[in-house]
Amino acid sequence: MLRGVLLLTRVTGRDVLGPDGRVIGRLGDFTVCLDQQSEPQLVERLVVGRRRAPALLLPWDAVSNYGSDQVVLAAPGADLADFETDSVTDALGPDEILLCRDVLDTQIVDVVGQRLARVGDVVFALAPQARLELIGVEVGFGAVLRRLGLGRIVPGFGNDVVAWSDLHLTSDRGHLVQLGTPRAAVHRLDAAALAALVSRVDTDAATEILAAREPGVAADAVRAAHADVGERMLRAMPETDAARIVAAMPDEHARRWSHRLASAPALFGRRTLRSRVWPHRRHLIRGTRA
Amino acid sequence: MSRTARRARFAALLAVLGPGLLAGLSDDDPAGITTYSVLGADHGYQLLWVLLLSTVALVIFHGLAARMGVVTGQGLIGLVRQRYGVIVGGAVLSALVIANIGTTCAEFAGVAAGFEIFGISRYISVSAAAVIVSLLVLRGSFHRVERLLLLLSTVFLAYIASGFMAHPDWGAALHGTLVPTMPMTGEAIAIVTATLGTTLAPWGLSFMQSYAVDKKLRIEDLSLERVDVITGAVLTGVIGFFVVVACAATLHRDGLHIADAADAAVALQPLAGKSAGTLFAVGLIGAAFLAASILPLSTAYSVCEYVGVEAAIDDPYREARTFYLTYGIVTLISATIVLAPNAPLVTILVGTQVLNAVLLIPLLLAMVGLARDRDLMGHFATGRAGTFVYGLTTVVVVVCVITLGITILLS
Numbered sequence: 296m297l298r299g300v301l302l303l304t305r306v307t308g309r310d311v312l313g314p315d316g317r318v319i320g321r322l323g324d325f326t327v328c329l330d331q332q333s334e335p336q337l338v339e340r341l342v343v344g345r346r347r348a349p350a351l352l353l354p355w356d357a358v359s360n361y362g363s364d365q366v367v368l369a370a371p372g373a374d375l376a377d378f379e380t381d382s383v384t385d386a387l388g389p390d391e392i393l394l395c396r397d398v399l400d401t402q403i404v405d406v407v408g409q410r411l412a413r414v415g416d417v418v419f420a421l422a423p424q425a426r427l428e429l430i431g432v433e434v435g436f437g438a439v440l441r442r443l444g445l446g447r448i449v450p451g452f453g454n455d456v457v458a459w460s461d462l463h464l465t466s467d468r469g470h471l472v473q474l475g476t477p478r479a480a481v482h483r484l485d486a487a488a489l490a491a492l493v494s495r496v497d498t499d500a501a502t503e504i505l506a507a508r509e510p511g512v513a514a515d516a517v518r519a520a521h522a523d524v525g526e527r528m529l530r531a532m533p534e535t536d537a538a539r540i541v542a543a544m545p546d547e548h549a550r551r552w553s554h555r556l557a558s559a560p561a562l563f564g565r566r567t568l569r570s571r572v573w574p575h576r577r578h579l580i581r582g583t584r585a
Numbered sequence: 586m587s588r589t590a591r592r593a594r595f596a597a598l599l600a601v602l603g604p605g606l607l608a609g610l611s612d613d614d615p616a617g618i619t620t621y622s623v624l625g626a627d628h629g630y631q632l633l634w635v636l637l638l639s640t641v642a643l644v645i646f647h648g649l650a651a652r653m654g655v656v657t658g659q660g661l662i663g664l665v666r667q668r669y670g671v672i673v674g675g676a677v678l679s680a681l682v683i684a685n686i687g688t689t690c691a692e693f694a695g696v697a698a699g700f701e702i703f704g705i706s707r708y709i710s711v712s713a714a715a716v717i718v719s720l721l722v723l724r725g726s727f728h729r730v731e732r733l734l735l736l737l738s739t740v741f742l743a744y745i746a747s748g749f750m751a752h753p754d755w756g757a758a759l760h761g762t763l764v765p766t767m768p769m770t771g772e773a774i775a776i777v778t779a780t781l782g783t784t785l786a787p788w789g790l791s792f793m794q795s796y797a798v799d800k801k802l803r804i805e806d807l808s809l810e811r812v813d814v815i816t817g818a819v820l821t822g823v824i825g826f827f828v829v830v831a832c833a834a835t836l837h838r839d840g841l842h843i844a845d846a847a848d849a850a851v852a853l854q855p856l857a858g859k860s861a862g863t864l865f866a867v868g869l870i871g872a873a874f875l876a877a878s879i880l881p882l883s884t885a886y887s888v889c890e891y892v893g894v895e896a897a898i899d900d901p902y903r904e905a906r907t908f909y910l911t912y913g914i915v916t917l918i919s920a921t922i923v924l925a926p927n928a929p930l931v932t933i934l935v936g937t938q939v940l941n942a943v944l945l946i947p948l949l950l951a952m953v954g955l956a957r958d959r960d961l962m963g964h965f966a967t968g969r970a971g972t973f974v975y976g977l978t979t980v981v982v983v984v985c986v987i988t989l990g991i992t993i994l995l996s
Contacts, residue, residue, distance in 0.1 A: 384960075396960065400667040402659070402893070413663070413893025415671075436892050442671045465658075467963070497658060498803065 300430060303394055303417035304442055309364060311343045313371040320345035322366055323395070324383075326352075327429055329476040330390035336459050338419070338427040339391060341366070342383055349379040352386050361425045390472050394429075397466045403432060404463040406480050409491040411465075415439050418456055431458040463492055470500055474507050481507065486515030494524050498531045506536060514543035517552075529556055601809040602816070603731050603800060604654075607879060608647055608793035609817025610738045612786060613824050614876035615695025616688075616938070618744075618869055621825045622849040624776050625832030626842060628768070630754070630761030633829055635777050637762060638981075639784035640822035645978050646949070648814045649956055649967075650790050654797035655807055656965045661794040661948070663890030664955050677951070678891045680944045682915075685788050685884040687937025689919035692880060694934070695873030697923060698847035702866040708924060715920035718878040722898060722912055730898050731800075734878060740871025741824045743864040748827030750861035753834035762826070775992040778985040784821075785982055787944045788883045790952070795886035799897050831865065881915040942986040949979045 309322045324342035331337065341358070343351040353368070353375070360367040368375070380386040383393065392398065394417050402413050415438025422428040435455035440446050463481055464470055473479035481504055484492060489508065493501035493516060505513040505528060517525040517540060529537040529552070541552045613621075624632055650661065657664055662681070666674030696714045697707035722730055767773060793814075802810055832849055836842075843849050850866040882898075888911045889896030896908035922928050953975045956967040967975065 400670070402663075411895045413666070413890075415893065434893060439671050439675070439892065443675050 301419040301421065301427065302433070303399055303419070306419070307395060309366055311341075311366045311368060313368055314359065315371055317371075319343060319368065319375070320348075320351065323350065325394045325427070326387065326391045327394065328388060328391045329472050329479060331478075335422055336429040337422060338394075338429065342393070349381050350383055351375055351378045352380050352383055353378050355426060358425070361421075361427075390476055392464075392466075392468050392472050397469045398432065398464065401464065401466040401469070403434070403457065403465060404492055404495045405434070405457045405461060406463055406484060406488055406492055407461045408457070409488070409495075411495050412455075412457070415442070429459050431456045432462060433457075463496075465496060465500070470496075470503075474503055486512060486519045489513075489516035490519035490524075493528060494520055498527055501528050502532050502536075505540065506532070510539045510543040513540045514548075518544060518548055522555075525552075526555060597806075598809050598812060601800075601802060601806045602813045603735065604651055604793055604796045604802070605647055605810065605814035605817035606738065606820070607731075607734055607796065607817070607875075608650075608789050609643060609814070609821040610741060610824070611792070611872075611876045611879045612643065612784060612789050612821050613741060613828075613872050614688075614692055615698070615869060615873045616691050616934075617784075617825070618695075618828055618849075618872055620776065620779050621828040622832045622836075622843055624780060625829035626836035626849065627776065628773060629833040629837040630757045630830070631766055631768070632773070632777060632780075633758060633761035633826060634763065634765040635780045636822045636825045636829070639781050639825070640818050642781065642978050642982060643784055643818035643821060644815055645974060646785055646790060646952065647793050647818060648811060649952055649975065650793040651797045651802075651810050651814055652807060652965060653952070653955060653962070654794035655802045655804060655810065656962055658798055659794075660798055660886050660890040661791045661952070662887040663893075664794075664961065665951050666891055668955055668958060668961065669951065673951075674891055677944070677947065678887055680940060681787055681791065681887055682884055684937055684940040684944055685880050686915055686918055686922075687933050687940065688786070688788060689877060689880040689915055690922050691934050691937060692873045692877035693920050693923040695847075695869060696877060699850075699866050699870035699873060702847060702850055711920050711923050714874060714877060715916050718874070718881070719913055719916050721878060722882060723902065723909055734875060737871060737875050737878075740868055740875075741820070743868035743871065744824050744831070745827045747861045747864040747868065748831040748834075750864070751831040751834040753830040758826075758830050758833070771992065771995075774988060778988040778992065780825075781982065781985040785945060785949070787941055787948050788880055790948060791887050792879055792883035795883065795890065799886070831861065877916075877919075881912045881919075884915045885909070885911040939990065942989060945986060946983050949982060953979060 303325070307322050307324065311319050311322055313319050320343040322341060323344040325338045326340040326342070327336055328339045329336075331339075338355060340355065341351075341353045343353060345351065357368050357370065357375075357378070358366055359369040387393070398417055399414055402411055404411055412434035414432045414434060415436075416433040418430040418433055419427045420430050433454060433456050437446070437454055461480055463479070464473055473481055476482075481489075481492065489504070489512065493504055496504070501524075505516065508516070517529065520528075529540065532540075537556065541549050541556070544552060621636075624635070653664065654660065659667070662674060662678055665677055693711050693714060697711050700710035701707060721733060767777070797810065828849075832843075836849065847866070847869065850862050850869060885908045886896060889905070889908050892907060894905070894907050896905050900908065902909050922933065953967070953972065955961060956975065957972060959966045
């Protein structure tokens with residue numbers, strides 16, 4: 296059991312009360328802005344679900360008391376009309392993601408452990424001024440058993456937490472927001488770690504990741520990855536982008552890659568489908584949710 | 586289209602083929618062959634139209650499973666967990682694992698029955714089959730496993746040959762296929778609902794989606810994948826057609842009744858020639874073998890998706906222990922149950938059929954819900970027309986499953 300921390304699946308569902316003690320709704324989700332400049336990653340807003348009324352998207356400032364089984368707001372429900380929203384997705388900022396929707400139970404790439412895992416829970420710590428600080432995500436079967444209420448019956452599964460700074464989200468919004476966030480792990484990986492990451496996401500996501508890095512780093516990552524993965528990514532890119540990455544390679548490698556890309560792909564490119572890559576849902580939010 | 590372009594298109598199709606063919610053909614497992622055999626032996630050509638309906642249902646839902654796999658990059662159980670949470674996902678997974686173990690028992694029982702026709706003891710045939718299917722996945726790369734399974738699928742040609750050798754009345758067969766008539770007896774209703782209700786199997790749907798993911802199919806492959814799904818479903822229907830035809834032309838003509846597919850193989854020998862019966866038995870063994878390979882695979886994919894660990898046939902054991910251990914455990918338990926001297930095999934098989942039928946209902950509803958979810962499916966989310974088609978098919982299957990359940994309970 297993780298001690299001294301809060302877990303997303305335990306804090307959501309709590310009653311949200313007005314200052315008069317009347318129940319306004321239930322805590323449905325949290326948002327975080329990935330582009331926060333300050334070091335700790337703090338929860339930005341709360342989503343409060345209400346019966347027969349639009350959801351509320353409240354800034355953390357609206358919370359006057361964050362208790363163990365309830366959240367008390369500073370203003371009564373009637374004063375919160377400005378925070379009502381019919382579509383939480385549309386109301387999010389460009390660098391903002393929802394933790395339940397975009398993180399919990401989705402797949403992530405642990406860029407340090409170099410593995411693909413599914414998020415079992417999201418881990419917070421209480422920060423000064425009763426803010427919630429995002430620590431990381433719990434992966435592995437232990438979290439699943441705990442959520443099923445079987446944690447004590449089936450012991451032996453330890454806690455496996457991936458630090459928030461060491462993961463890349465594969466959900467559509469998470470991936471795109473992280474690409475646009477200089478602080479995200481994807482922007483500080485060396486060539487080897489970048490190669491491991493692009494080998495675990497789909498072709499579109501991989502090309503976007505390479506495009507977000509300098510050509511020299513991208514070129515090193517292509518060389519460090521399995522040749523099939525490198526070829527798949529370079530072929531999927533616009534020719535000019537691929538040419539720029541190849542040009543950034545040492546001469547001998549550049550010649551070899553140019554030759555490889557100039558020849559017809561084996562099995563019309565299909566052979567590269569079998570490299571260890573998980574497809575990604577890139578097409579989802581082009582122009583709608585990004 | 587130029588010759589080169591046609592060649593390129595054909596090569597691309599060959600590369601994509603696999604998920605639909607394997608998921609479809611493995612539906613023609615011993616339980617399926619038994620259903621078709623009873624359908625033909627008891628009702629002749631009259632109920633062949635049911636196969637058309639089941640083929641349509643297969644195309645619709647296997648197509649949806651493939652699309653969801655390609656679009657989301659996740660298997661069905663992984664998506665159920667992501668969309669509906671760990672409790673619903675865990676309940677579905679638990680039921681699926683139990684049902685899959687029971688169904689794998691049925692496949693090994695099919696292997697045993699098929700080889701016993703040739704005088705080979707089940708202790709030898711089932712043990713060998715368990716070892717072979719385990720080695721196939723443990724030692725093989727994705728390419729090799731897929732090729733071997735597709736090669737194994739060609740054994741279904743035996744049913745087509747067997748059908749021709751029975752010298753059926755093709756006119757009556759065509760009439761029975763295209764003109765639906767229905768004798769309103771309890772037996773007929775039971776066999777029609779069994780054929781329709783068991784065409785879509787929970788393990789087949791989860792396998793279809795997971796395998797499309799493991800094959801790393803992409804959005805660009807979807808149109809070719811549709812060809813794969815339709816080919817697989819049509820071949821499944823065609824094989825069912827020939828099984829029905831073979832039994833209708835011989836067993837039904839002579840008023841013989843059978844209890845299972847092995848009975849049909851034995852009964853066919855004096856009526857349609859020894860080779861027809863032998864081919865039927867060979868088909869039964871091949872079908873059982875194919876399904877016995879795919880069921881543990883489907884289970885292993887589902888467990889890994891739920892637990893959240895990487896799982897692919899290409900992964901070595903040290904990187905995908907959960908995957909390979911699940912595969913091995915399902916195979917071992919199933920083979921052991923079939924070989925256990927006093928195991929209540931009939932109870933297990935009937936219970937499995939019921940569990941599969943019960944599980945199918947929430948799974949189909951979950952699939953329709955997932956297909957409509959724009960957060961998951963984006964531009965590929967199902968609209969109103971698609972929802973109507975999927976909903977209608979679900980209703981038909983659910984009615985069949987409930988009718989079948991009532992029939993089983995009453996009998």
